[in-house]
Amino acid sequence: MKIAIFGGSFDPPHIGHEMIVHEALRHLDIDTLFVIPTYLNPLKCDFVAPATKRITWxxxxxxxxxxxxxxxxxxxxQRRVYTIETIEYLLKTYEISKIYLIIGADNYKIFDQWRDHDKIQSHCELVVASRDDTIYPKDLKKLNINAKISSSKLRAHMDGAFIPKMIRxxxxxxxxxxxxxxxxxxxxxILDTNKAExxxxxxxxxKDYIVDAVVIATTLGERHGAALLETLKTExxxxxxxxxxxxxxxxxxxLDMGDILVHLMSPAYREKYNIEEFLTNRELELNQEDH
Structure with a gap:
């Protein structure tokens, strides 16, 4: 059995991942391509989407x-798993005669820092999914992927054009x-740490409102309100x-953040204008309209 391994966080999956899979199926002589989402990438400290969600996608x-x-x-x-562990698990589970390990160009540059990288190479042939014109050793297999996108960039600026249509x-x-x-x-x-009430x-x-979220907090006085405002702006x-x-x-x-409004109000002003009652009533009105 000839296999390829393509692991990653897939947080979220994007068109670059899709291209890598399609190119691997086209150019590698394999029976199975194992796509293996991490529980937690050994090089990262957390994830955004839980593993079950990423597997579903x-x-x-x-x-x-x-x-x-x-x-x-x-x-x-349910922990960080190093690549060598996964390779050894697959070798015990399947009758495997050949393993291709697909990694990105960034990981290839630091591959010698991976745990048991020599042992990995004794089991696998590396395949680099390259998004640039970097020159690699002649005997190194490459998958040329024309998609300059990463999951981290997508999380920062979600652009549907880079998400596969099926799960977009x-x-x-x-x-x-x-x-x-x-x-x-x-x-x-920030507000709680700095004694807002x-x-x-x-x-x-x-809800057909000017922003997506509103935060309201009561200050302890003029100086406290000014300090809260400055802390929010800075942090x-x-x-x-x-x-x-x-x-x-x-x-x-x-504070108008485009999609979030933050109101810092003295006790007297908060009681007088009662914004929370207005927002609650707005929600109730829309629910009634829906029915």
Whole structure:
């Protein structure tokens, strides 16, 4: 049995991954291509989409490819799994005569830092999926992939053009929602750490409102409100947030982040204007209209 191994986080799967699989099936003499999502990449500290979600997307994406098998070995270990472990598992499980290990150009450059890299090469022939014009050794197999995209870039700027059509809507919805939740959590954490009171968040997505989310917090006074505002500006800008506008007074400051509004209000102003009641009623009105 001749196989190829293509592992990665696939967080999310994108057209570059799809191209690699198609090129491998075209150019490598193999019986099975094992696509193996990691539980947690040995070179990374976390993931965004859980492993079960990534497996589901990969299964949907390659369900028509008879030679492609989505392998959940690493996911089932629920820990970081090094490539050599996966190779040894496959060798014990299948009668294998040839293994191609497909890696990206970036990983090829640091391959000598991989755990047991010499042992890996004793079992496998390396195949580099290259996205550039780098010159490689003549005897090294290459898959030329014309897709300059990465999962990390997609997570930062979700562009549907780089997501395979079969899973596009679900992937975009998941990461957009997840990224928004993390941004809200960050804002709330900053406010809570800096002694803001009565912090409330409102999900206004799909509610025909000017933004997707609203955060409201009560300040302890003018100086506290000014300090909160300055801390939010400093810490959120460090995380790449952009402020379209900031309206500031001694009793009420509004940070407009495009899709998120943050209200910092004195106790008197919060009671007087009662924004949370307006937002709650807005949601109830839309629910009634839907019925």
């Amino acid at each position: 990969l299964t949907q994406l390659f369900e028509t490819q008879q030679k492609v098998k989505i392998c959940d070995y690493e996911v089932k270990q 809507n679900e992937v975009i919805e998941y990461y957009t929602r997840n990224i928004m939740e993390k941004r809200i959590e960050r804002i709330v954490s 009565s912090i409330q968040t409102f999900d206004m997505s799909n 959120l800008k460090d995380k790449g947030e952009i402020f379209l506008n900031i309206d500031e007074s001694s009793d009420w400051a509004i």
